[in-house]
Amino acid sequence: GAGVSQSPRYKVAKRGQDVALRCDPISGHVSLFWYQQALGQGPEFLTYFQNEAQLDKSGLPSDRFFAERPEGSVSTLKIQRTQQEDSAVYLCASSPRLAGGDEQFFGPGTRLTVL
Amino acid sequence: AQSVTQLGSHVSVSEGALVLLRCNYSSSVPPYLFWYVQYPNQGLQLLLKYTTGATLVKGINGFEAEFKKSETSFHLTKPSAHMSDAAEYFCAGSSGSARQLTFGSGTQLTVLP
Numbered sequence: 001g002a003g004v005s006q007s008p009r010y011k012v013a014k015r016g017q018d019v020a021l022r023c024d025p026i027s028g029h030v031s032l033f034w035y036q037q038a039l040g041q042g043p044e045f046l047t048y049f050q051n052e053a054q055l056d057k058s059g060l061p062s063d064r065f066f067a068e069r070p071e072g073s074v075s076t077l078k079i080q081r082t083q084q085e086d087s088a089v090y091l092c093a094s095s096p097r098l099a100g101g102d103e104q105f106f107g108p109g110t111r112l113t114v115l
Numbered sequence: 116a117q118s119v120t121q122l123g124s125h126v127s128v129s130e131g132a133l134v135l136l137r138c139n140y141s142s143s144v145p146p147y148l149f150w151y152v153q154y155p156n157q158g159l160q161l162l163l164k165y166t167t168g169a170t171l172v173k174g175i176n177g178f179e180a181e182f183k184k185s186e187t188s189f190h191l192t193k194p195s196a197h198m199s200d201a202a203e204y205f206c207a208g209s210s211g212s213a214r215q216l217t218f219g220s221g222t223q224l225t226v227l228p
Contacts, residue, residue, distance in 0.1 A: 106151075
């Protein structure tokens with residue numbers, strides 16, 4: 001079946017521009033997670049949803065970052081007034097439930113480059 | 116709070132040799148532990164996970180890992196490396212009420228012919 005998909009795969013933005021990154025989770029998956037992966041580092045947690053409810057956004061680095069999942073399926077991560085330090089790969093993952101120990105299924109990521 | 120440490124950012128082995136990738140965790144409560152593999156321009160793929168029960172966990176592609184509470188370790192092994200194993204490997208964990216994963220910084224595995 002179809003896995004997690006993300007679009008666009010690559011995004012180049014000028015400093016100060018707003019960007020929107022889309023995640024399509026596996027159909028029926030309750031949980032959705034966003035991670036940020038800087039070059040040469042492991043992914044770092046940003047936020048997660050259970051259906052449409054955003055249960056934890058403690059990893060969002062600033063108030064320029066905003067995520068939503070209005071219908072409990074597709075999610076969008078928005079970054080306003082992008083800065084060079086926002087350059088990273090943004091990974092989305094989904095999971096069938098919200099239970100500890102569940103596998104998270106990852107998408108291929110969106111590589112954001114801010115010039 | 117959970118933290119995960121991977122010792123060795125780069126590991127090289129010869130084809131057919133033992134693969135050993137090290138991972139240590141710190142957690143105040145019993146953790147859930149995972150190993151993921153990442154190929155270039157692809158998402159992370161789960162190799163194996165430990166939740167409860169048997170401490171020796173077998174995964175895909177011949178990999179296995181052993182949860183050792185006394186050593187706070189979850190090292191990944193494979194008896195015989197194959198060229199196709201060359202990739203980046205991430206150890207990750209979660210614990211308590213947290214559902215998000217905490218990742219180590221990754222280990223790049225190179226397999227030499």
